[in-house]
Amino acid sequence: MTQQSPTAQVLPMPGRGTGVTEDARSIEWPDVVRRLRSGGFRWFTSLRPDGHPHTRPVFAVWSESVLFTASKGTARKSRNLDVDGRCSIATEVDGAHVVVEGVASRVVDEETLRQASAAFQDVYGWPTRVAGDELDADYGAPTSGGPPYRIYQITPTTAYAFPANGDFFPTRWTF
Template sequence: MSDPNASEPTVELIPRHTAATLPDHGSDQPDGDQPDNRPQVWSDVEELLRAGSGTTWLSVGRSAGGVHTRPVFAAWTGDAFVFASNGSTAKSAHLDADGRGSLAIDLSSVHLVVEGRADRLVTPAGLENASAALLEVYGWPTTVIGDVVDAPYGAPTSGGPPYRLYRFTPARAFAFPTADQFEPTRFRF
């Protein structure tokens, strides 16, 4: 489902504080073991995303204040994430009111935080593409019916079908290493 026309995001290192910039706390690196200032490569992140992620958490603002956070299966399409939500859930209500939010994704070797906006998919082409991405990445079969999808099963806490599909378009992403294999990296889309 990767989009060959999608442009690569700009990449920048996120500076770490070192012993020289922190007051007397020392470095969190063992002596002589400093990272090599190499940024994470977006194509490596995409490869991990296409293989399916570990836990992905969606956080969106509540109209009354605070943050609403729930797990989702977010499939990467090459330029955005897609995920499903039952229309009667608080998650769908918050997304429909203001789609700004973030995804926190555990990719084992990379912890990824993506900031962006979710918009409900309602066109036949958008729904079919999202349905295909969910099948490709997670093996989850869905069938488009009008402006929602049906499925033979879903997460136990999902509320069951039918599901609305959302497209989460990234604005920025942050990749954090799990073992100093690269420097913390910011991507701008």
């Protein structure tokens, strides 16, 4: 995979109470990627078959130009993504609220599964291994349903960064 070069647009902030300081700057995409490569929980939203959102905390890792997330095959989010891959991931890291919208697809090839496994190890210290078309692990989150896990690759279509403390301008990137 090659690193995508998204197009940035600073979002206008009309009105009072926007909170951006006079010395605010634009946030650069590499700063957002650094935040996406950090650990912590992400809020993942997929769409139920009836169109209603389904939001849950997940592990998600940035690797090269995509996000990876793991999901039990019987989980609602897996069933949602198998029907409609549109989704979003949101997090707050180092004074930035980051939202990535994209399209998820299930990963089944060994090379990409190994890439996802390495990313989970690097970011979360979570050792996983390829087992057929899923990742297996000795443990998982108590609410995960337990291993093995399907891996979904989220290809971004749009990303946003909003300042939590007013030190940069809200920015949108399109891919």
